[in-house]
Amino acid sequence: MTADPQRGLPADLDRSIARLLTFGTYVSVALLGVGAVLMFARRIAPLAGGPPFQPELVLDDVVHLRAAGFMWLGLLAAIATPAARVAAALVGFLRRGERTMAIVAVLILAVISLSVVLAQGLGA
């Protein structure tokens, strides 16, 4: 494992997180792109107002090649990618026994979880 000459942080961790970010971004853009193509193909007016977010319908929409399904999946992938990056860093810091940074990562994930809980609690 290559170490960071300054801080002893393994270069592998930076690299893994970089690849995760790039992969997540490309996947989300691809899904959003497919959704946009389906929207054009089905002559849906983008300014007519999209359907509300209903998690239970997303997979069904994807299976039936509906634009909204791919769009919601792409949006979820985009929003989840940074949190996945923090989770990957958490694993990396735990493996290295860096408790303070691991706690920081846990706290970030806790704030993200709190935003889900608060938004759901307040309703649309």
Added chain:
Amino acid sequence: MIDGLILIVGGMAAGLFGSLLGLGGGLLIVPLLTLVFNLPLLTAVGVSLVCVIVTSGASAGVYLERRVANLRLGMVLELFTAVGALAGGLAAFILPENVLELLFAALLVYVAVTMLRGRDPEPEVGEAESDAMAADIAADNSFRASLSGPGYRVRHLGFGAVGSVVAGVTSALLGIGGGLVKVPVMHVVMGVPLRVATATSNLMIGITASASAIIYLLRGGIDPYVASPTAVGVFFGASLGSRIAHRIDVKILRGLFVAILLYTSWQMLQRAFA
């Protein structure tokens, strides 16, 4: 169909401009959606946050791979930007729309003035000074020292935390990445070199924007039909911008951009008082 194409092309233009001038696409997406398409500001901010996440993801990956971004410092500060974004995301649904429009107009004027004044040159650290500092940091086992990097020592972490909260609130209210606050705080206050501050800010944008994007998503503030073509356009515009940036005379572009910002600010003010 035409509206969808305009969203893609508009997104591309915002991504291209933002990338060439190092501002990110968010600053132009909100005016595009509100002033051109007459969408509510909250919807525009929700869409802009998604665009900001998508554009920052790819570039943050590159910065990390090249080891320019400081992962540890970024994670410590993004804890505070996430808290600010959470608060800002909740406040955005309470504040009247014209207040947000006024804030956005003020932000545009601030950016225009900052661009007119130009950036201060980065102070150079001599080689001997850099070596001494590296040895000093290596000998220091404090948490703050563990956040420092090659040739610089992080200082005023408390100010950095406060600045990060402000960046998070601004991002969530106005749909921008928050780099306008984070980069100066890291560079001027915390002593982080500009290149590292910019890369680290870019890394932090993802968590900052996603903390509030979740609130927008679950409270019906993101329209998928608008967000998808716009985000795809911004992504490709930003990618193109990063490839051609070295061939473009940024001085002319900067002047044009300042004019656009001031005009947009005026339009936003008129909308706020309408």
